[in-house]
Amino acid sequence: MGMMDIGEVAERSGVPPSTLRYYEEVGLIRSISRHGLRRQFDADVLLTLSLIELGKTAGFSLTEIAGMFGKDGRPDIPRDQLRAKADDLQRQMLDLRVLRDALRHVAECPAPSHLECPTFRKLLKAATRRRIPRSRSRIGHQGGQRPGK
Amino acid sequence: MGMMDIGEVAERSGVPPSTLRYYEEVGLIRSISRHGLRRQFDADVLLTLSLIELGKTAGFSLTEIAGMFGKDGRPDIPRDQLRAKADDLQRQMLDLRVLRDALRHVAECPAPSHLECPTFRKLLKAATRRRIPRSRSRIGHQGGQRPGK
DNA sequence: GCTTGACCTCAAGTTGGCTTGAAGTCGTAC
DNA sequence: GTACGACTTCAAGCCAACTTGAGGTCAAGC
Numbered sequence: 001m002g003m004m005d006i007g008e009v010a011e012r013s014g015v016p017p018s019t020l021r022y023y024e025e026v027g028l029i030r031s032i033s034r035h036g037l038r039r040q041f042d043a044d045v046l047l048t049l050s051l052i053e054l055g056k057t058a059g060f061s062l063t064e065i066a067g068m069f070g071k072d073g074r075p076d077i078p079r080d081q082l083r084a085k086a087d088d089l090q091r092q093m094l095d096l097r098v099l100r101d102a103l104r105h106v107a108e109c110p111a112p113s114h115l116e117c118p119t120f121r122k123l124l125k126a127a128t129r130r131r132i133p134r135s136r137s138r139i140g141h142q143g144g145q146r147p148g149k
Numbered sequence: 150m151g152m153m154d155i156g157e158v159a160e161r162s163g164v165p166p167s168t169l170r171y172y173e174e175v176g177l178i179r180s181i182s183r184h185g186l187r188r189q190f191d192a193d194v195l196l197t198l199s200l201i202e203l204g205k206t207a208g209f210s211l212t213e214i215a216g217m218f219g220k221d222g223r224p225d226i227p228r229d230q231l232r233a234k235a236d237d238l239q240r241q242m243l244d245l246r247v248l249r250d251a252l253r254h255v256a257e258c259p260a261p262s263h264l265e266c267p268t269f270r271k272l273l274k275a276a277t278r279r280r281i282p283r284s285r286s287r288i289g290h291q292g293g294q295r296p297g298k
Numbered sequence: 299g300c301t302t303g304a305c306c307t308c309a310a311g312t313t314g315g316c317t318t319g320a321a322g323t324c325g326t327a328c
Numbered sequence: 329g330t331a332c333g334a335c336t337t338c339a340a341g342c343c344a345a346c347t348t349g350a351g352g353t354c355a356a357g358c
């Protein structure tokens with residue numbers, strides 16, 4: 001039960017085989033052997049995949065994710081940089097909160113154009129004040145976000 | 150002081166002119182007139198731009214952002230969809246929290262491979278349990294996130 | 299032993315979000 | 329009145345992150 005073939009991984013993780021092959025190609029995951037031609041993965045790959053999904057949700061590029069945890073869960077990045085990343089995430093959570101509040105506001109407020117609504121402007125301005133010159137790349141294509149969006 | 154030309158907008162917002170033109174092309178912002186050939190923007194564009202940045206940080210595509218607020222701050226989306234988006238954000242904040250904790254853990258934990266560390270696995274599994282079949286696109290993307298840096 | 303179907307490889311295509319480059323247009327300062 | 333430099337347009341290019349397609353392989357079931 002330690003080994004699963006690519007189809008099973010795909011089904012269990014929801015990540016399509018083409019993507020799994022791609023992830024392997026770029027070194028994010030590793031297949032442990034072959035059964036005929038078929039890739040066999042260790043069950044741990046599922047955990048790695050959730051880590052990747054998590055990182056993508058947070059707006060990191062695949063390269064950044066690879067760097068954070070390394071392909072075997074071994075980080076390539078010095079501790080203080082990791083802490084800095086964690087702090088970035090903290091800030092990003094605040095941004096999300098603002099956006100969430102903004103959306104909730106838009107959903108309730110009857111003003112025709114929200115840019116004219118004082119409450120809305122206040123929400124945004126508070127966020128803007130706090131904002132830092134973005135260090136992180138484009139998000140997606142991040143990239144590419146999304147990537148990836 | 151209501152009007153700024155594109156250069157000033159670029160400088161104040163940190164968004165390059167090429168991007169501003171692109172945003173206008175896709176309908177995210179609007180120039181109010183021209184001075185010669187030069188686009189002139191209403192000062193409100195700065196607020197719209199922070200809204201866009203906020204949305205990108207949250208991993209939305211430009212299209213989604215446009216839909217949420219409309220190009221004049223008029224949302225094109227029914228209220229309950231907006232609320233649903235807000236709830237998505239809420240969930241995303243939880244994801245960020247997990248990732249943040251994971252990073253902090255990686256920064257401190259001496260285990261050589263974190264996938265073997267029980268604490269780490271627990272963190273991830275908790276997140277995995279909670280996860281929902283992703284409705285959202287890429288991120289990042291870019292890729293951003295795209296990501297394309 | 300042959301068919302089936304899920305896998306394989308490799309190259310090319312796609313999408314989103316921009317950026318770059320060439321060639322041209324203006325308003326302002328001199 | 330001309331030189332400058334910041335703008336303009338338009339087409340093409342670029343990167344990330346995949347997906348698609350053509351053509352091939354292989355093990356398991358019949």
